[in-house]
Amino acid sequence: MDVRRDVAAGVRQPWQSSHALLVIPIVLIVVITVVDQLVPADIHLGPLLVIAPAITASFAGPWLTGLIGFLAVGAQAYIGWHFGVLFSRNVLVQILALAVLSALTVFYCVVRERRTRQLAQVRMVAEAAQHVLLWPLPEQIGSMRIACLYLAAEAEAQIGGDLYAATPTDSGVRVMIGDVRGKGLSAIGEAALLIGAFREAAHHHTSLPTLAAALELSVARNLPELEPDEELGERFATVMLVEISDEGHVTRILSCGHPPPLLLSPGSAVTVPVHPAPPLGIHGTAPGDYTVDVFSFEPGDTLLLYTDGVIEARDADGAFYPLPERAAQWAGSSPEKLVHHIRRDLLDHVEGRLDDDAALIALCRTPSPHRTHRHGPGLHVGGFAHGTGSVPR
Structure with a gap:
């Protein structure tokens, strides 16, 4: 090890x-x-x-x-x-x-x-617990190059309440990033619960709304056993689900109270618009209550997922970390270099001390000249669209 x-x-x-x-x-x-x-x-x-x-x-x-x-x-x-x-x-x-x-x-x-x-x-x-809970993501899944980063706020800690996971499916890649409210062992337990539920449910639900509903059901069933007595009924988790298709450039995202991702192209960083549902654990939500946002993820672009510990990190003057502006500087970099640059810049911004856990996932679609362009309804190259859980697959 x-x-x-x-x-x-x-x-x-x-x-x-x-x-x-x-x-x-x-x-x-x-x-x-x-x-x-x-x-x-x-x-x-x-x-x-x-x-x-x-x-x-x-x-x-x-x-x-x-x-x-x-x-x-x-x-x-x-x-x-x-x-x-x-x-x-x-x-x-x-x-x-x-x-x-x-x-x-x-x-x-x-x-x-x-x-x-x-x-x-x-x-x-x-370190062993981190490898069990947060399995290191592979550098390549299908047409996706992946790099990830986890920075725990707790001194000497390797893990906390932030979480991420990725798994290949029959039609592409599904990715989850999330943030459990709170800190300590209970937050780690809830993160483990969500990761385990995602790894299993991602292969059994054909749409993101039904996947989100399955995660909500798992949280509602198991969360009371993990909540501290003094925070009973006050725990929840924000989650972002991403579905990247192998065919065409259509990418679907579903937000449960989680910050929207950044879509990086050479020289630019655009925030992907999302229509967030309530975080998991707030109240029961049916698949029809979720909105799936759709956009075009072109070869050479990089999708940057992150938790609020990144954008809410403050410097000595109380200024938040400007992730979109900083990420745009390294938009043409590989996922590994992008994550490395952001890590170094973020720690410099907070002078080496984070107040909250921070996690990042950078996904870059590698060019494939043999792949045809297929776009969903109402979707234009480089544009965004959204719909309900009935968006065609």
Whole structure:
């Protein structure tokens, strides 16, 4: 697993750097020992030796810290021997105090390393949970090139309440992106519920309205078991469903309270108009209550799906992240480069600290010269249209 390699690399790098930094406490011990012998007899610098193990603990483990502590105690004993007062009460107390403080510093290092290992283990578990919940999307599904990004707001977390999934069907590709209200384990559980329901229902419902109704039914059936008592009846999820046909360039989307996607062409970013239904979990909705919006997704274009954690991210002055303007700058990039640019720019905008989870999916239709153009009713190349759940398939 990649996280294990990352943890191992993170362990090797501090170990190598600590060897270089070890020169500092060693030089400090030598300098204090030499200077103490040169200053007048009534000035005692030996107690300053405690600085050496103290600073070593900031960059090294217990073994190296213990070694420096041992050298510091030895230097203190040498100073006492040099002046012929090694067994005097004052020098013995100084040696004992230095040994005790060094031992406490080593104990602190042991506790710190244990917690570091525990944190590394938690990260491995979080990474495994992320791969179970949010399966990495393939780079290519049919004629679609895909790149995705997930940024969790919680410190040290890999997953949260945002979700996405994609699955090939007999007629094309279906994609879902969503955002569960709330944070913590309950939000993760609800996200897992929706992803599992989508992966199963996407293959059993021929239209997006019936698929959305099936997700609503699944949420209504299972959500009460996941809601915290203090938020009973207040949890919901916004979802965007996308159906990209293999034949022609017709693409259908259905929004359940989710922000509309961006359609990127070289040099431009257009917001796809949607007619959103209520979020899932608000109240029961029949298939006829949903509106399917239809547009033309041409080869070379990129469809950018995102959660509100992206567009609601604020900078130090409180300004929202201008996703359409920024995405237009990289409209001609591949999905991987587009997601990379937005990730770096978004984190720069918020100075590295997000207040909410953020997710992105970039889908690029690869050119296919052998595919014929087929457009739905009322649909023009480069235009948008909408209809009810009865839109012909």
